[in-house]
Amino acid sequence: MDRYGLAARRVARAVLGSGDDADDAVQDGMIAAWKALDRFDAGRSFRPWLMRIVANASLDLLRRRKVRRATAVPETVVSGGIPPDRAAEGALVRDRLKVALLELPERQRIAVVLFDAEGYSHAEIANILGVPEGTVRSYVFHARRALRGALSDFKEGE
Amino acid sequence: MTESLSFDGKQDRELGDQLRDALEGPEPELFLARMRDAVRQARSETSWDVLTRWAPVGLIAAAAAALVFWFTLGRSALPDPGTQFIASAPARMEIAPGQSEADVLLSTIMEGR
Numbered sequence: 001m002d003r004y005g006l007a008a009r010r011v012a013r014a015v016l017g018s019g020d021d022a023d024d025a026v027q028d029g030m031i032a033a034w035k036a037l038d039r040f041d042a043g044r045s046f047r048p049w050l051m052r053i054v055a056n057a058s059l060d061l062l063r064r065r066k067v068r069r070a071t072a073v074p075e076t077v078v079s080g081g082i083p084p085d086r087a088a089e090g091a092l093v094r095d096r097l098k099v100a101l102l103e104l105p106e107r108q109r110i111a112v113v114l115f116d117a118e119g120y121s122h123a124e125i126a127n128i129l130g131v132p133e134g135t136v137r138s139y140v141f142h143a144r145r146a147l148r149g150a151l152s153d154f155k156e157g158e
Numbered sequence: 159m160t161e162s163l164s165f166d167g168k169q170d171r172e173l174g175d176q177l178r179d180a181l182e183g184p185e186p187e188l189f190l191a192r193m194r195d196a197v198r199q200a201r202s203e204t205s206w207d208v209l210t211r212w213a214p215v216g217l218i219a220a221a222a223a224a225l226v227f228w229f230t231l232g233r234s235a236l237p238d239p240g241t242q243f244i245a246s247a248p249a250r251m252e253i254a255p256g257q258s259e260a261d262v263l264l265s266t267i268m269e270g271r
Contacts, residue, residue, distance in 0.1 A: 002190050
């Protein structure tokens with residue numbers, strides 16, 4: 001579980017934001033996965049199966065708790081301007097990405113994080129989200145465009 | 159970051175790194191430890207724990223079932239002391255024919271049977 005725990009946490013944080021809800025969702029998902037282990041088809045890949053449970057747990061929690069999208073823009077983003085030192089710039093990029101992610105539809109967030117950050121294939125993500133592969137490609141495309149747009153200031157500043 | 163906006167099948171490593179960095183939660187080791195504990199706790203909940211949790215409910219259900227059984231089947235299977243008394247009453251009445259109400263009482267008892 002350790003092997004997948006941090007990746008699952010990143011996906012949950014993409015869906016639920018960076019509060020404790022994400023950790024709760026991963027925990028719920030991991031426990032649900034353990035309890036459903038006897039129903040897991042050993043002939044299939046474990047990683048997408050587990051991630052599907054965690055993604056569903058995150059989406060369920062999002063609906064249950066009616067987690068509001070983060071409307072508060074982090075201080076660093078509001079202040080504007082790219083600070084000279086790289087660490088501060090890194091923090092700005094992180095904040096900007098978090099805000100941009102939370103503005104995306106949930107499934108687009110999951111798709112782009114699984115594809116670009118976690119290395120899942122379109123087919124695996126399609127299986128996780130229960131949508132056609134073409135839909136996943138579309139999710140990734142639109143999410144990337146939005147995220148790249150949000151980071152365009154930093155790109156230009158390089 | 160790759161600028162291509164096509165539906166390409168290649169991962170954007172730079173965006174991926176930035177996403178991982180942005181989504182990394184605090185204290186990952188602590189998080190993993192908490193997760194391990196939660197799963198271990200769920201795993202250690204054996205069938206005995208489940209039975210223990212359900213034991214009071216089970217006992218109440220068993221008691222209720224026993225009561226229902228008693229009132230439906232059990233009572234009819236046992237001899238009723240009241241019935242015995244009534245059944246024996248006519249015999250006593252019959253050996254006392256001199257009393258005027260005896261016939262009325264006997265017929266009442268017999269009708270009730």
